[in-house]
Amino acid sequence: MLQAIGVNSIDDLFEEIPANLRVDGLPGVPEGMTEMEVSRLMRSRASQNTNAICFMGAGAYEHHIPAAVWEITTRGEYYSAYTPYQAEASQGTLQLTYEYQSMMTALTAMDVSNASMYDGASSLAEAVLMSVRGNRKSKSRKILLPESVNPSYRRTTKTIVKGQNIELVPVAYDAASGQSSMDAFKAFSGEDITAVVIQQPNFFGTLEDVDAITDWAHENNILVIAVVNPLTLAVLKPPGEWGATGVDIACGDGQPLGAPLASGGPYYGLLCCTQALVRQMPGRIVGRTVDLDDKEGFVLTLQAREQHIRRSKATSNICTNQGLVVTASTIHMSIVGPQGLENTASACHANTNDLIKKLCAIDGVEQRFTGVGFHEAVLKLDADVADVLKALMNKNILGGYDLSSDYPELGNAMLVCATEMRTQDDISAYASALTEVMAAQTTKVAEAV
Amino acid sequence: MLIFEHSKAGRQGAPQAPKQASSLKAIPDALLRKKRAALPEVSEMQAVRHYTRLSQKNFSIDTQFYPLGSCTMKYNPRACNSLSMLPGFLGRHPLTPDEQSQGYLACMYELQDMLCEATGMAAFSLAPMAGAQGEFAGLAMIAAYHQANGDHARKEILVPDAAHGTNPATATMCGFTAREIKTLANGDVDLEALKEAIGPETAGLMLTNPSTLGVFERQIETIAKMIHQAGGLLYYDGANLNAILGKIRPGDMGFDVIHSNLHKTFSTPHGGGGPGSGAVGVAERLLPYLPVPMVIKEDDQYRLLTEKDRPESMGRLSAFMGNPGVLVRAYIYMRLLGREGMVRVAEFATLNANYMMAEAKKRGFELAIPDRRASHEFIITLKSEARDLHVTAMDFAKRLLDLGYHAPTTYFPLLVPECLLIEPTESEAREVLDGFMDAMQQIREEAKENPEFVQGAPYTLPVKRLDEVRAARQLDLAWKAAE
Amino acid sequence: MSEVPTELKYTKSHEWIRQEVDGTVTIGITDHAQELLGDLVFIELPEVGSDINAEDAVCVVESVKAASDVYMPISGEITEVNETLNDAPETINDSPFDDGWLIKVKPSAAVELEDLMDADAYQAEIKES
Incomplete structure (x- = not known):
């Protein structure tokens, strides 16, 4: 190929680039890996991300996707x-x-x-x-x-x-x-x-x-x-x-x-x-x-x-x-169809209502707004919301989105969501985890006082 | 046949949704849908078959040589796809706390780092979702920089006439005026024209190097000096970075800000039009303005920086952080290549392009810029074929499809008449390149013997030439259910 | 060879201007311009009653592969637009100087008409390009 072009080396093809600006390779980039090595690396990286049960929405929702x-x-x-x-x-x-x-x-x-x-x-x-x-x-x-x-x-x-x-x-x-x-x-x-x-x-x-x-x-x-x-x-x-x-x-x-x-x-x-x-x-x-x-x-x-x-x-x-x-x-959309989408959307609504009901039965947890919701809701807590979410995370529950930085006027508030993916067991697990966390938080607050 | 035409009321992929609808009685009736949306009602198998069959009507890299200039249609390694779709990546909610996302953030941090090394920039943000958004981020940073210096008169962005349409469009979107600079016949920027255009209004210059004409801008040092002396900044459109990986870095050429199309140079799939990624890198002076979020490493922990950490940032470009699925694929590709692979990318992409250019010349095709080295792409102009045989670049393109090759980019750059911009990439073997040139030669023979035949191509595809005028005059943009 | 009627005035940017007896002018694009653009698919017309300065963009003519601004040859008020172009933009391809007119304008400075090209000058202009 070089002969067809009429040059002696691949390097000759770069002769129009000013020599004083050229670099000799990219020593700062790591060496290449085989696919086997990269697979090992990526599996290990993937395992460092949480697999917690997701009650987070705020613009991204976990739904079933047909295989x-x-x-x-x-x-x-x-x-x-x-x-x-x-x-x-x-x-x-x-x-x-x-x-x-x-x-x-x-x-x-x-x-x-x-x-x-x-x-x-x-x-x-x-x-x-x-x-x-x-x-x-x-x-x-x-x-x-x-x-x-x-x-x-x-x-x-x-x-x-x-x-x-x-x-x-x-x-x-x-x-x-x-x-x-x-x-x-x-x-x-x-x-x-x-x-x-x-x-x-x-x-x-x-x-x-x-x-x-x-x-x-x-x-x-x-x-x-x-x-x-x-x-x-x-x-x-x-x-x-x-x-x-x-x-x-x-x-x-x-x-x-x-x-x-x-x-x-x-x-x-x-x-x-x-x-x-x-x-x-x-x-x-x-x-x-x-x-x-x-x-x-x-x-x-x-x-x-x-x-x-x-x-x-x-x-x-x-x-x-x-x-x-x-x-x-x-x-x-073709596979799930209009009936399937209706069933899915309404299941999200029902699951979220169920979740709110169970969580609001816990001391120190109440629904913040009176307006009718669809599949997310704001809960107000009698405890530091960041601490609560952290404690829930330790129980493998991604409990919701902390609203305190976007809406400081709402105080300790979080946005929760339960899509059709959440089972009754998931919702009960959240409720009991939050019960424990709130009890511990209230004790902490009481001790501090 | 449209998927809607397979539809029968009541059919569905039943196992793919909860079995029943749940009650919506809490919601006021006025807020509910009255009539079901006219979506297709088909079985899962019908949908699978329909979309598998449709896929077979596409040309793609996996099925055809796809020498689309300025698009870098290289092989997309399958490992990048399967590994990015591991549950630990797919299942991560974007708002998961950093502490529980260290695996993902580590990849993103290292990707930023490798991009800095490969381009010679001080820092990178992965936030832009595509090349055009990278350009937007870049120009918005230039605006922020001049603003911070109280330099309010700088309202003009200089753009060579050979540039991608996104360059002037982005300038407008950022509130600048785009001013075109002429290009010389040898492909370099016309320095006289540039000198004339530079003034106190100059905010910056956008440059693709190697340019869209497929040649390296040799006067880059002079250009950088001219722009900087006038108080402007230099923007690098990274569309053609593939040609120079490991040979020369935009940072060393004097560029202040660059975007890299990860879907070109770093092999993430084009997906029939997207998604892409237009990661942006900057030199020191623009560092405060990079878009958020960015990933940093503190005490061996990775953390996302947001508006709060970076008050001078030009802002946020998407709800979360760019297209992470694309970013993870680019990361895997870069780890597979490594430093030695990156250099080979530039070398073999350049070798393939120059070989094809030599072959084109040998076979009597006219080169747009004859006496220069090609970068990773080059241009044939078919203006004499169009004049003498009435067979245009578009006719050649359509006939190539019949012969099993995707057409090169046609009619771009705009300043070369009847042009084909050909980019073979490093992925292709010599036999493929020869086969393509044979096809070009065959078409020219056909054009000499029977121009109407070539003008009528393609013949072997699912459809013949389509009536674009009718499409634009009698707009039919969506199927509607019969009333 | 494109048609260039002798009774009209022209601009370098390929607009034609016809002076009507009532003092208004009719404006369109030339045969040469429609040939360059190809089959037109959409015409964006201004609002009747708007005042537009000479050399400002007043319409957009769009083909499949190009979109081009039409500039006001003179300053004035738009008194009428050719509504038939909304449904039949191809009228310009078929009849650029008659049925394919774009707008009627009441000039605010009639002297500007004197600066326009006559048919010979325009003919020479398009021959050059």
Whole structure:
């Protein structure tokens, strides 16, 4: 090969690189390993992570995933393919993506879905940018972003819209119900506001009065962005039907539909909108068309919105998305089906209600909010929440999410969740562990006094 | 046939969900769904067969040579997949306390460290979810840096005209204006044009090196000096890092911030469009601004740093920390390669590209930049074939599919007419490279004899050429259930 | 060879301008421009009543592989937009100078019309490129 090129050594191929800048290998990188050695290393690393029973939600949920889902997804034809730019050689990925878009529009009752964003948080940020482009009646670039929206999503949105001169206005939640306060929204009536964000269920697990907020917003020429958990849409009213006319943009994290917890990803961001906003949509979109013989086929469409054509005027810089997780999710939805998703979602609701009931029977534990919840709830403790969670961890229970740093006003509060994966035994185990821990904590406090 | 067309009311993969629905009576009726979502109702086997069959309509690295320029379609070792899917990794909730996550955090810490070593940067954050988000993080850090220095006039990002579309799009997203810089016919940046563009408004320059034209930017030292002297910062788009691993490091070239597409250089799967990872690395002066979370090691314990620990950080880019499943795969790949393997990656990727380029020249194809060494990719321009035979780069691309090769990148970079950007990667054997060049030659012969035949390709795929105009005019973006 | 009607005025960025008897002007893109873009799939039109300055982007014309801004040749108020393009963007490909017009404008500074190219100048311009 060197001869064909006309050089003497591989090193000659690098002759255009300034010699004074070159390095001689990478001594700081460890030596290579065989697959056997790496397997040994990774098994040992994996075993250093906990296998505690998970009662944590807060944006990532442990659900059953049919064995077939990732077995099909990791077939080389899906796993090692690129973005379907050569449509004729990518009909598998393209048709699957079209089916995904169809499933997402069915679940959300929205007109259009794209092929995915990175995750729920970045999807919300893109939804906000979309609303600013889409609401031609508004000049303010002001977005109402309730404090009951996942704090991590709010921070991500702040990061991503920072350079665009957009104001994110917090809206307080009702201290008793845990819902976004309708009065707090109404304080903005008549003002020029571009969009309002509603998360359903909200970060506290509480259900918002989505119809009233949507109608209020539309009366005030404000676009509505819904943040949803797609699994819950098997039983909850879809954002396309909120209020009189439905929301304008729906986003959220697709993780509950087929993605394992996996330390936070890869998940995917779902992003849907009304037909009117389709050209403001970022990311890839697949369309159905025909070939030269009039045979059905699928292509990437509306590409003129995207960075590779529109460059500095694109709707977003997104290029790579989360295609493989969308593949898993599409197969997941097909196998579980609408009845299965209903059974799963309602089981999460029932298990969480059961968990709350059992935990709130313990001295020093009570439910913080009165609003109706779905599959998460805030518990208030008469003990230091960090200590309690640590003590639970020692009993191999991942007890929930400590809310004290995001919501200091709630005091010792934690967010708990019991998906369909939790058995009666798991829930009882949590209850007895918490009983012991609370008793010990109370004793500790009493001794300290 | 769509999965929806296999659907029959009442069918489901019964063992895959709780047996019954539970009561929802606590929830007000107004908040509940009235009509069941029109999702497919099929048996598990129907779903498995449908999606297995669909998969067979894809080209992929595992089934075809995939020389897609600027995408680095190298082999994805299977161990990276199976080991990243060990229960200890898959089952970890992202908010699990650090003390119970030491195995995962150790991998992430060492990955940050290896990336620093491989690129010559001071520190890395794994937070960006894809290359474009890495670019966003990088430019947001540049913005934060100028802001901190009270340097508010710096609103312009310089971008060579050969750059990926994500570069100018990212500049806009970060609130900058993108300004294009001309490239010379030999592939280097036009220094005169650069000099003219640099001024008090310059926030920085984004550069891919080797460039998207498949050549190494030889004037990099001069460029770095020009930008730095003007008070700007230098951004490295890591799309083509594969070409120079262990030969030269972006940090040593003077770059202040870089992103590395782990799904290119470090072999995590492209997955039909993602997920990726765009880990960002910085030189000392940008260290405070790196996105959170990051992993540190204190007293032999690994710990995640968040906004609280790093108040000057440019912020958070996702709900948790990037795409950990991708990061773990990249980590495994890097441990398999090690220092000796990384150097071999650059050497064999470069050898393969230069060999193919020599073969292309020998077979009479016109090279876009003839008298230079190729990096890990090179460009053929088919402008004379398009002019004389009316057979375009797109026609060649489609006919290649018939012959069992995925097409190279077509019509990018935008400044080369009728171009094919070819990147063989280090994974491929010489026989494959020869086979591809034979196919190119065959297509040119076919084009001479019967141009219509090539213009009508492909013939052997599940569909013929698709009507993209119709797709865009009569939007059909989702299947809808009959009312 | 692209058509270049002699009675119209032109810009370097391939817009054409027709002065109407009522003092308004009609604006579209040239035959040459539609050829370069290929089959158009979407036209983004401005809102009637908006005031737009000369050289600002006023419409976007989109084909499968490209999207291009259309710039205001003169300053003025948009009095009418060609609604038929919403459903039939291909009208521009079929009839760039007649049925495929984009917008009607009430000029705010008629003198700007004098700076535009005539058909000969535009013909020479596109020959060069």
